[in-house]
Amino acid sequence: MPTKIRIMPTLLYKEVGLVKGVGFDAWRRVGSAMQAIRVYNMREVDELILLDITATRDKRPPDFELVDELADECFMPLTIGGGVRTIEDVRHLLQVGADKIALNTAAIEEPNLITQIANHFGSQCVVVSIDVRCHAQQKYEVFTHAGTIATGRDPASWAQEVQDRGAGEILLTSIERDGTMSGYNNDLTAKVSTTVSIPVIASGGAGNYQHMASVLREGGASAVAAASIFHFTQQTPLEAKRYLHEHGFMVRL
Amino acid sequence: MNIVAIIDYDMGNLDSVSRAVEECGGSPLIITHPHQLSQANRIILPGVGSFKDAISNLHLRGFVEALAIQVFEHKIPFLGICLGMQLLATTGWEGGETPGLGWIDGEVQRLIPTTEDRRIPHIGWNEVHIERESHLFKEIRSGCDFYFVHSYHFCPYNSDDIVGRTPYASGFASVVQRNHIYGVQFHPEKSQRIGFQVLRNFLTL
Secondary structure, eight states: OOOOOEEEEEEEEETTEEEEEETTEEEEEEEOHHHHHHHHHHTTOSOEEEEESSTTTTTOOOOHHHHHHHHHTOOSOEEEESSOOSHHHHHHHHHTTOSEEEESHHHHHOTHHHHHHHHHHOGGGEEEEEEEEEEGGGEEEEEETTTTEEOOOOHHHHHHHHHHTTOOEEEEEETTTTTTOSOOOHHHHHHHHHHOSSOEEEESOOOSHHHHHHHHHTSOOSEEEESHHHHHSSOOHHHHHHHHHHTTOOOOO | OOEEEEEOSSOSOHHHHHHHHHHTTOEEEEESSGGGGGGOSEEEEOOOSOHHHHHHHHHHTTHHHHHHIIIIISOOOEEEETHHHHTTSSEEOTTSOEEOOOSSOEEEEEOOOOSSSOOSSEEEEEEEEEOSOOGGGTTOOTTEEEEEEESEEEEESSGGGEEEEEOSTTOEEEEEEETTEEEESSOGGGSHHHHHHHHHHHHTO
8 A cells, every 4th residue: 555645844944034935036934933843733744844945055054953943843754954965964963853854965966975874874864855947848957056056967867866876755846836836847756756766755836736636646746845835825734635635645634 | 750761872863752752741861871771661762774783883882781681671661663663673684684682583674665555765654553452552543644764674473573564565564562572663753643642652551
């Protein structure tokens, strides 16, 4: 029996507060991380992703104290990303309560880090986050540094490489769809999910529950990440799961 | 109040277990040295990572004999979580054949994907079907969802040691028990209300 579909609210952290943007730009403040975690905790969401979107740009390590405080209130699986560069960063984050670590820029620059973390802490705690832009003729390219630096890499072949190096999961984000609430990029998700055998979390573009159903069905995603839909609309993770359940998906209710 | 020793052997994620124990009314004590074990009347062995590294770290820190004394001579209730459950086995195969603690006979093998369940690691919420009565699952109905994240699973030789099973990749033992030694493959500390009930049951043994 397959694992249940997971719905994962994503919290983007920048300097002092939570933000949400469109196309990796135009950031709006959306409140305090602690408050959001308490609410999601009460609502028993499946998992949370918390990404520090300026750590890499500012050449900062992750804010371990902040993660420590947030993780203390978070009794659900928590993925932390942003600014993770060394195995010591990973050790420290796991110690303060992270369950999984998302690597993005560091995975491209130092792919061996994926293997080191997987060998020491296990594949299950390595999530490789892949940010993708779509060029003309559905040609995709992986970007790093919060979507600002092109790598020349194809997402499916990069996904295959990170799986071979020991990644346990892929967080796949469409940069164009991010924050638009116009639907996930199902084509991109399908290209990656059919290439790898590890779970793929689709991200970028959720605007309603139908978008989630379609990326799960057509994109072969194992989980959906979403931010704007929960920040800016009345839609909730629980209602999303009820909708998916009615449409034949296995969810935890 | 129950003092719960949480073994720190450099295998990650102690803080969540410690916070969850606190929320469930226990008094967590993260310990790095075996001599601190005598202060506790419950022991939790958490852990994520590879079987081989984990056993080697437990040996290096002198925990293997010290834990056996507490568990077998002083009958202190013991709970292994995720890798901590797998370490109860006789043998593990992750990172090469490695002897485990050997407290519950069995082996730890890699999950084998099936056509329906082709994604490994097994990550996410899945059901635990209760096969026999256990205090650990008091007031928890069969079929509840818990949070899993693992690529290997414990195969006990003796089916009497299995309390619950999970239907993924042809099914595996997700809860084991022999006397006052318990193991769960899922993460109770991350399974919210239902996970806390498991921890509370462990505290009220």
